[in-house]
Amino acid sequence: MVCKTVLGEAQQVKIAIDLIEMGARLQLLQEETSLSRERLLRLYKEIKKESPSKGMLPYSTDWFMSWQPNIHSSLFMDIHQFLVKHAGVEGVQALISAYRLYLDQIQGIEGGEVVLSITRAWYMLRFFQAGMLQLVPCKECGGLFVTHAGDLHANYACAICHAPARAGKTHAAKRATIAAAQAA
Numbered sequence: 041m042v043c044k045t046v047l048g049e050a051q052q053v054k055i056a057i058d059l060i061e062m063g064a065r066l067q068l069l070q071e072e073t074s075l076s077r078e079r080l081l082r083l084y085k086e087i088k089k090e091s092p093s094k095g096m097l098p099y100s101t102d103w104f105m106s107w108q109p110n111i112h113s114s115l116f117m118d119i120h121q122f123l124v125k126h127a128g129v130e131g132v133q134a135l136i137s138a139y140r141l142y143l144d145q146i147q148g149i150e151g152g153e154v155v156l157s158i159t160r161a162w163y164m165l166r167f168f169q170a171g172m173l174q175l176v177p178c179k180e181c182g183g184l185f186v187t188h189a190g191d192l193h194a195n196y197a198c199a200i201c202h203a204p205a206r207a208g209k210t211h212a213a214k215r216a217t218i219a220a221a222q223a224a
């Protein structure tokens with residue numbers, strides 16, 4: 041079964057390269073591929089021309105609740121759910137495909153800024169699996185948005201419908217984000 045092993049190995053390398061190119065942190069690579077840490081480090085340095093960051097990984101659910109991150113996170117979850125339901129992808133492949141589509145959406149907007157990193161997206165999926173986050177419909181626009189699980193959300197209004205005053209100066213960005221969310 042050498043052939044199968046080589047193919048499996050090639051797939052793992054492909055996954056690792058995709059993730060590294062999307063900016064994934066080393067911990068994500070270690071958990072989502074079967075490649076050794078040494079191998080991953082070599083791949084990382086070859087692709088990024090630098091060593092992976094040793095900083096702390098995000099671990100709090102609060103980041104996903106602030107205004108702009110919430111819109112981006114909700115857009116990503118929308119895409120991810122659609123792919124899992126309709127495209128038959130799962131696990132790390134669903135993460136990669138959904139993140140690629142998220143990047144397409146944001147980079148297709150003039151002045152669009154990528155707010156959600158792939159590492160945060162990966163963490164968010166874990167928070168959903170752990171039942172710490174959920175998707176709740178906005179009572180005004182009907183879109184699904186990321187919220188803390190367990191809170192009462194009967195009258196939930198989303199970050200797009202109820203933007204804080206400080207977001208006012210980025211009106212154009214807001215309209216663009218709405219357009220992107222609807223297009224997804």
Ligand SMILES: [Zn+2]
Pocket residue numbers: 178179180181182183197198199200201202
């Ligand atoms: Zn809304």
